[in-house]
Amino acid sequence: MSVPEYRLPAMATTEYQLGLLVLFVVIDVYAARKQSVDIQVPIGAMFDHSAMGSRAALEYKIVQHNAHVDVEDKGRIKLKSKHSDKYLDMHDVYSTNTEFCQLVKKGLFTIFGTHTVDTLDALEAYTSTFHMPFITPRTAINNSRAAYTIFMQPLYAKAVVDVIMHYEWKEVWYIHSNNEGLIRMQQIFDALAAADYVLKINVIRVSDMDELVDKLLSMDKRQSKTEKQILLDLSLNESEYILRSVGLSELELSFFKHGGMNITGFRMFDYNNHTILKYTKEWERSKPQLFTQMGDRLTHEAAFTIDGISVLIRALTKLKNKTPSLFNQYLNRHNRMTRNSSKEMDCEVEPVIPWKLGHELIELMKDVDFQGYTGRVTFDRYGMRRSFSIGVLETTTSMALSDIGTWSQKKGLRISSPSIIRLKGTNTAFNRTRIVTSILTEPFLREKENWQELGLEGNDKYEGYVIDLTNKIMKIVLLSNYKIVPVKDKKYGARDENGTWNGMVGELIRGTEPFLMEHPKELNLTGNARYYGYAADLTDRVCKFVEVSCAIRPVHDNSYGRPLKDGSWDGMEADLAIAPLTITAERERYIDFSKPFMSLGISIMIKKPEKEVPGVFSFMYPLSYEIWMCVIFAYIGVSVVLFLVSRFSPFEWHIEDNTDGPSVTNNFTIFNSLWFSLGAFMQQGCDIEPRSLSGRIVGSMWWFFTLIIISSYTANLAAFLTVQRMKSPIESADDLAKQTEIKYGTVDSGTTKEFFRTSTIPTYQRMWAFMSSAEPSVFVKGNKEGIGRVRRENGRYAFLIESTANDYTNQRKPCDTMKVGANLDSKGYGIGTPLGSDLRDKVTLAVLELRENGELAKLETEWWYDKGQCGTSKSPKKQETTNALKLQNVAGVFYILIGGLALGLLCAGAEFLYNSNLEAKRRQTTFMSAVKSKAHLSLKGEPEPITTAVGDQIDNSQDIPPNMSMSTYTYTPAAQLITFDGYADANTHTQV
Numbered sequence: 001m002s003v004p005e006y007r008l009p010a011m012a013t014t015e016y017q018l019g020l021l022v023l024f025v026v027i028d029v030y031a032a033r034k035q036s037v038d039i040q041v042p043i044g045a046m047f048d049h050s051a052m053g054s055r056a057a058l059e060y061k062i063v064q065h066n067a068h069v070d071v072e073d074k075g076r077i078k079l080k081s082k083h084s085d086k087y088l089d090m091h092d093v094y095s096t097n098t099e100f101c102q103l104v105k106k107g108l109f110t111i112f113g114t115h116t117v118d119t120l121d122a123l124e125a126y127t128s129t130f131h132m133p134f135i136t137p138r139t140a141i142n143n144s145r146a147a148y149t150i151f152m153q154p155l156y157a158k159a160v161v162d163v164i165m166h167y168e169w170k171e172v173w174y175i176h177s178n179n180e181g182l183i184r185m186q187q188i189f190d191a192l193a194a195a196d197y198v199l200k201i202n203v204i205r206v207s208d209m210d211e212l213v214d215k216l217l218s219m220d221k222r223q224s225k226t227e228k229q230i231l232l233d234l235s236l237n238e239s240e241y242i243l244r245s246v247g248l249s250e251l252e253l254s255f256f257k258h259g260g261m262n263i264t265g266f267r268m269f270d271y272n273n274h275t276i277l278k279y280t281k282e283w284e285r286s287k288p289q290l291f292t293q294m295g296d297r298l299t300h301e302a303a304f305t306i307d308g309i310s311v312l313i314r315a316l317t318k319l320k321n322k323t324p325s326l327f328n329q330y331l332n333r334h335n336r337m338t339r340n341s342s343k344e345m346d347c348e349v350e351p352v353i354p355w356k357l358g359h360e361l362i363e364l365m366k367d368v369d370f371q372g373y374t375g376r377v378t379f380d381r382y383g384m385r386r387s388f389s390i391g392v393l394e395t396t397t398s399m400a401l402s403d404i405g406t407w408s409q410k411k412g413l414r415i416s417s418p419s420i421i422r423l424k425g426t427n428t429a430f431n432r433t434r435i436v437t438s439i440l441t442e443p444f445l446r447e448k449e450n451w452q453e454l455g456l457e458g459n460d461k462y463e464g465y466v467i468d469l470t471n472k473i474m475k476i477v478l479l480s481n482y483k484i485v486p487v488k489d490k491k492y493g494a495r496d497e498n499g500t501w502n503g504m505v506g507e508l509i510r511g512t513e514p515f516l517m518e519h520p521k522e523l524n525l526t527g528n529a530r531y532y533g534y535a536a537d538l539t540d541r542v543c544k545f546v547e548v549s550c551a552i553r554p555v556h557d558n559s560y561g562r563p564l565k566d567g568s569w570d571g572m573e574a575d576l577a578i579a580p581l582t583i584t585a586e587r588e589r590y591i592d593f594s595k596p597f598m599s600l601g602i603s604i605m606i607k608k609p610e611k612e613v614p615g616v617f618s619f620m621y622p623l624s625y626e627i628w629m630c631v632i633f634a635y636i637g638v639s640v641v642l643f644l645v646s647r648f649s650p651f652e653w654h655i656e657d658n659t660d661g662p663s664v665t666n667n668f669t670i671f672n673s674l675w676f677s678l679g680a681f682m683q684q685g686c687d688i689e690p691r692s693l694s695g696r697i698v699g700s701m702w703w704f705f706t707l708i709i710i711s712s713y714t715a716n717l718a719a720f721l722t723v724q725r726m727k728s729p730i731e732s733a734d735d736l737a738k739q740t741e742i743k744y745g746t747v748d749s750g751t752t753k754e755f756f757r758t759s760t761i762p763t764y765q766r767m768w769a770f771m772s773s774a775e776p777s778v779f780v781k782g783n784k785e786g787i788g789r790v791r792r793e794n795g796r797y798a799f800l801i802e803s804t805a806n807d808y809t810n811q812r813k814p815c816d817t818m819k820v821g822a823n824l825d826s827k828g829y830g831i832g833t834p835l836g837s838d839l840r841d842k843v844t845l846a847v848l849e850l851r852e853n854g855e856l857a858k859l860e861t862e863w864w865y866d867k868g869q870c871g872t873s874k875s876p877k878k879q880e881t882t883n884a885l886k887l888q889n890v891a892g893v894f895y896i897l898i899g900g901l902a903l904g905l906l907c908a909g910a911e912f913l914y915n916s917n918l919e920a921k922r923r924q925t926t927f928m929s930a931v932k933s934k935a936h937l938s939l940k941g942e943p944e945p946i947t948t949a950v951g952d953q954i955d956n957s958q959d960i961p962p963n964m965s966m967s968t969y970t971y972t973p974a975a976q977l978i979t980f981d982g983y984a985d986a987n988t989h990t991q992v
Contacts, residue, residue, distance in 0.1 A: 111132060159392075468859050508575075606728065607793070642699065646667075729795065731820055743797045748779040919933070919934065
């Protein structure tokens with residue numbers, strides 16, 4: 001049986017093929033789109049408080065990488081960090097395990113974090129169970145064999161042993177503070193055993209740094225004449241000085257530098273490397289808040305974290321390129337990476353479902369090989385760094401911290417420079433001429449006017465606060481030979497990019513003592529015998545070794561050249577630095593300071609606003625307009641109430657005899673009530689008083705009210721009229737931070753700018769954000785430029801300056817600046833001396849004595865206020881002249897007086913004309929005749945006969961009351977109030 005053959009029509013076949021073609025095109029387009037769209041890979045983070053810098057480095061590296069992807073690598077892998085806002089206690093196994101389980105539920109590819117000896121085993125167990133890669137910036141605590149952990153910091157116990165063998169130490173003291181120290185000590189034992197080197201190790205455990213110092217002091221007392229080799233195994237948070245650490249160059253070495261100790265240590269990278277400097281500067285510029293979490297520069301642990309991110313990115317890229325189909329299985333519809341087809345892992349689910357990509361990813365991480373910030377980055381099968389090298393550093397009593405060689409796994413220890421010959425210097429005579437360095441800045445130090453014409457030299461050519469202070473200190477410490485020399489580079493003292501110090505601090509550090517010194521001339525020594533010190537002894541030994549004759553000849557131009565590349569100092573230029581030199585932690589590491597001789601802080605300088613011109617009605621300022629309105633309403637209200645109670649009270653009505661007969665009257669009409677209230681308010685009174693109880697109650701309350709108001713007004717009036725007020729747009733740093741209209745800035749370099757950059761106070765952080773982003777720049781080159789900008793911009797710029805300079809400038813012409821608000825911080829000026837100087841303690845005691853007897857306060861008053869040019873002082877006599885009352889303060893009172901007099905005259909004129917008109921109508925005479933008669937009466941005391949319209953004359957004297965003459969005015973006082981029954985029937989009014 002044959003199967004029937006079925007053929008599609010030609011048109012149908014074509015359509016079918018076209019449909020398949022469209023389907024494949026759609027699939028290819030979707031796949032291409034899936035490959036080109038950015039992929040977000042989630043990673044976790046677990047850090048403790050000691051690793052704030054590492055966490056900040058992780059966040060910034062992710063931001064930087066993702067930004068690079070957006071600009072140049074579309075379709076590449078992006079990272080997204082997921083972590084708790086809280087820092088973990090990595091010594092707590094329970095909390096660490098809980099955080100790990102919370103993180104793995106979020107679909108992570110890798111977890112970054114720190115560890116301790118307490119939690120490493122648990123973390124390794126969890127990562128191995130779930131196949132979750134764990135990258136840590138720290139080293140393995142033991143010979144770990146964990147399959148899913150990457151240790152970015154290498155094991156360096158072998159390097160320590162090689163240094164011990166190089167110096168041929170036979171006994172060391174190993175000081176540690178925790179259990180991790182014991183484990184690292186075991187690593188050293190293992191390395192010693194492998195090298196077959198015999199070493200005696202004395203182990204000391206300390207609980208804190210105070211105990212450490214006590215141990216070192218007791219060791220020095222017991223064995224003061226023997227050398228001691230000490231291995232310090234302490235955390236960065238516990239100590240400012242560590243020997244056995246790959247981060248030696250991060251530490252503070254002032255405790256050892258000039259105290260008779262030599263330190264050898266290691267580092268994984270050089271801070272002065274161009275690539276690292278560029279990276280840290282870009283970080284500080286783009287993300288200053290993240291940068292401040294790490295400190296002022298990149299730490300070793302942060303560098304390990306950055307390289308760890310690079311390890312992950314390279315491994316993910318390899319995984320994506322190597323197995324794209326497997327990689328795409330973990331892309332969800334939003335192109336974000338997930339695990340196990342979006343199924344979350346759970347620590348509480350049995351059986352455990354490990355991550356399918358974990359093994360592949362960790363193997364690719366171990367397979368990377370690149371040059372990172374911490375050198376070559378490659379790993380062995382256990383996730384340990386291999387093929388790495390570290391720099392060997394050393395600092396001695398005569399050499400700054402510098403490289404002396406390298407150590408690598410393949411070649412071991414290689415010393416590139418010979419060991420330093422360490423000799424003790426010899427002290428010079430106490431009364432030799434001491435060099436005092438200072439800086440020319442008013443009012444501390446300045447040259448006298450016409451000093452050249454007067455032929456002044458040496459200390460006599462200078463004047464200022466520093467001169468007076470130096471003279472007083474030298475008298476106390478019994479030094480008569482000293483010379484004040486302004487600092488050559490006109491700088492206070494800061495570290496250059498190459499690590500050397502400039503300014504006054506540099507002059508104190510650079511020392512001919514103890515290198516080369518000259519014996520007193522009285523000894524009559526000649527040749528090389530005239531000199532002694534380190535250089536003299538070294539010259540003698542070298543010349544004997546090479547068998548040549550040497551003559552020591554000091555240079556006559558006192559030129560030292562430039563700093564050496566290894567950072568060592570080549571000479572000293574000063575014994576003391578008496579100047580406005582701020583005591584800072586960084587400077588204290590390299591020079592000694594006395595107790596502060598002056599306290600100061602960062603302050604705000606603004607252009608002095610124009611003094612507020614007193615208004616015409618400035619006498620009203622003691623009370624607000626609201627109070628004045630309330631007083632007016634109270635006055636009207638009291639008058640109305642007094643009128644009403646007087647109308648209703650029968651005791652206010654009384655009978656009065658008039659020419660027309662007796663009549664019942666009430667004195668408190670509405671106008672009399674207003675007059676009574678006004679008289680009481682003005683503390684004057686009037687000829688009417690209330691008779692009724694109700695009226696007296698109202699009057700008494702009004703009197704009490706006016707007593708308080710008038711007393712308060714009088715108390716404030718003096719201050720408002722005598723004190724000239726100035727309206728300042730800002731009063732504090734908060735006012736500056738809350739507005740953007742007034743710009744503000746600091747000197748472009750120095751402690752003030754650094755204060756705002758590193759501050760953790762929200763107000764100062766907002767101020768730093770504003771200053772760092774302001775256009776044009778608000779930073780200036782120096783105080784002079786900043787003060788000039790304040791004056792030029794007329795209140796639109798505020799300068800953040802040290803309070804001493806602020807106060808002094810405010811006392812100098814043109815007297816147009818002022819300080820507002822309190823100081824933003826507190827610091828002090830100290831007298832600097834070289835480390836170990838014989839003058840340090842003496843100068844400190846001298847400063848304390850001058851402070852106790854008030855000499856420091858007198859000096860400050862003399863140079864800041866008594867010699868000021870703006871007429872302001874702490875003297876009360878000058879305050880009196882400044883606060884004298886001026887006419888413009890009370891001009892409004894005179895205006896009101898003149899206005900009242902004019903109004904009274906107008907009212908009198910109106911009354912005169914009004915009464916004249918009534919008189920003319922009543923007498924049926926002309927208006928002018930009545931006016932003349934009234935005028936004659938007012939001027940001469942007797943009326944002029946009035947002429948009627950028909951020409952008749954009328955005698956006005958008949959209208960005069962019988963008890964009054966035309967030339968005499970009689971005043972009858974009001975009857976005295978006896979009872980509440982009313983007044984006697986007598987005329988109690990003033991009559992004319």
